[in-house]
Amino acid sequence: MSEPARLHPSTETVRPSAAPGPLRDWLAAMRSVAAADARPAEAPPPEPEIENVEIKAPSWAPRLVVPPRAEMQDDDLSEIMAENMMLKAKLRLEAERRDELQILLAQEIRELRGHIHEEMAKLDDLRAERDLWMARCEALAQPLFQPKR
Secondary structure, three states: OOHHHHHOOOOOOOOHHHOOHHHHHHHHHHHHHHHHHHOOOOOOOOOOOOOOOOOOOOOOOOOOOOOOOHHHHHHHHHHHHHHHHHHHHHHHHHHHHHHHHHHHHHHHHHHHHHHHHHHHHHHHHHHHHHHHHHHHHHHHHHHHHOOOO
């Protein structure tokens, strides 16, 4: 740390009302235990008044970091892993269903194309027959429309 940083006090101030609840409770409990040790044993200790306890905050206080419990992490991790496995299984099932649907759709499309091909062949046969009958009709009607000699 550089020299100027060590010489200047921190500008952060901690207000007594901003002290965390468990710390305030702990301080009140410690004061009540200290007061009980100073008094004779026959008198019951009075209830500590948490709201009236004033905490003098130092200009700097270390940040308290509570490490997470290992079993909570393991439970959370196992729960996430189980959910991940379940989602992967669902994704695999959906992919299989999609593949089955694509196969069914491809088969239906092939059948429809075959049916359309058959219908178009029938239509071509009908057109050929129509053309034949039109030619026959024209041949039969031709003498009717020729001028008489």
